[in-house]
Amino acid sequence: MELRSTHSRYGLAQIAMHWLVAITVFGLFFLGDYMVDLGYYDPWYRSAPHVHKSIGLLLLLLMVVRLVWRWLNPAPAPLASHRQWEVKLAHIAHAVLYLLIFTGLVSGYLISTADGSSIAVFDWFEVPSVTGQVKQLEELAGKVHRWCAWSLVGLAVLHALAAIKHHVVDRDETLRRMLGLSAR
Amino acid sequence: MKKQLLASAVALSLASTSAFAESGSGSYKFDDQGEHQFIMFKISHLGYSWLYGRFNEFTGEFNYNAESPEASSVSVSIDTDSVDSNHAERDKHLRSEDFLFVDEFPQATFTSKRIVLDDDNGEAEIIGDLTLRGVTREVTLEAELLGHGDDPWGGYRMGFEAETELRLADFGIPMNLGPASEKVEMIISVEGVRQ
Incomplete structure (x- = not known):
């Protein structure tokens, strides 16, 4: 498979980054949800947040690369069988x-x-910090973080359900394209 | 050097015997503009060290009755979300439901009910109701009048420091920090400006 994407198919790089981001987002979500309820004497009390933060920052780096790569590559055209509103909504x-x-x-x-x-x-x-010390910034950031995490996971589940619907009900190439499989 | 030490020791003892003196009656407001007011707390970390923190935002006032100091009174109101232990992640945790639950209980208050003087050492017990995390309990502050008199800017000031010890569980704080950290020491050190 080609590393780069074309107008008709996703390249290996975009496919790999898509699935790596998907796994990481869900991993971070469950780790985050788990770590905030750990008891003070739990062996993971300090290491779980450390891992969560480390992976989160690496994901941010990956997302920047992904976005740049997306701009540098042709966008595969929507499938001809997709209706206008489906394309827009997607x-x-x-x-x-x-x-x-x-x-x-x-x-x-x-x-x-x-x-x-x-x-x-x-x-x-x-x-390093870019803000320096800002009074109670952690409160606002914390609320945004929680809200984003739940919305993201909710929307990602819808996104996955839509892909499965295309695969199972419509029997089109939507999911197969993102798995790098050839047309059936 | 020795002379100086002796002089300051004498000055200190004079100051403490002159506590609760016959002057200085009036109503005072905490100096929250000039920030000559501190509410500190200290709690053991694992039994190995002290963790210090403070509340940055609070107001208070007291009435000092020089003729009968036990008829004085004090009230304090604290914005619980101003908790500051010099670590953003920890402060966020302290504001959460595990500790202060500031979204639900943004204010902590103390209102004195009676004052018992201990004339021997110039200290007093201030007994009052502390409301923290929605729980109201009677607590006793061990208070000391530190000094009072004219300030250089035309006002009149009086300062106190008081301490008490709280059991976290008594105020419904659910987080278990271990056996060495069940109690927190509170220190309030304030200067009032006479109104």
């Missing part, structure tokens, strides 16, 4: 998914850096 959903991912990631970063401290990514490197 475009809006994709845009909102991107927006929620970026807002969710940035708001998460702002929680931990709201006192001016940096975030260590797996102790490999540190990402």
Whole structure:
């Protein structure tokens, strides 16, 4: 398979990034939901947030690469069998998914850096605060982060259900294209 | 050096015996403009060290009755979301339902009910109702009048420091921080400006 996308099909890079982001988003969601309820003496009390933050910042990096790659590659055209409103709705959903991912990631970063401290990514490197200390920024960022996470996961589930509907009911190439499979 | 130490020791003892003196009656408002007011807390971390924090936003007032200091009174109102332990992630946790639950209970208040003087050391017990996280309980503040008199800008000021100890569970704080951290010490150190 070609690394680059064409007007008719997704390349390996976009397919790989799509699924890696999908797995990571759900992983971060469940890890985040799990870690906030850990007891103070739980062995994971400190490491779970560390892993959550590290992976979150790496995902932000991946999303920037993904967005740049998307701009540098031709966009595969919608399938001919898709109706106009389906195409429009899918475009809006994709845009909102991107927006929620970026807002969710940035708001998460702002929680931990709201006192001016940096975030260590797996102790490999540190990402400094850009805001410096801002009074109660962590509260606003925290609320946005929670809201984004739930909306994102909800919309991603709809997105997946839509893909499955195209695959099972319409029996078209929508899902197969994103799996890199040839036309049936 | 020795002389100086001696002088300050004498000055200190004079100051403490002159506490609850016959002057200074009036109603005072905490100096929240000049921020000569602090509410600090300290709680053990795992039994190995102290964690200090503070509440940045609060107001209060007191009436000082010089003739009979036990007839004085004080009230304090604290914005719980101003909790500050110098760590954004921890402050966010402290504001959450696990601790202060500030969305539901944005204010903590203390209102004195009676004052018991301990004339021997110039201290007093201020007994009153503390409302924290929606729970109201009677607590006793161990208070000391630190000093009072004219300030350089035409006003009259009086300062107190008081301490008490709270059990987290008594106020419905559900987070379990371990056996060494069930109680928190509160220190309030304020200067009032006479109105």
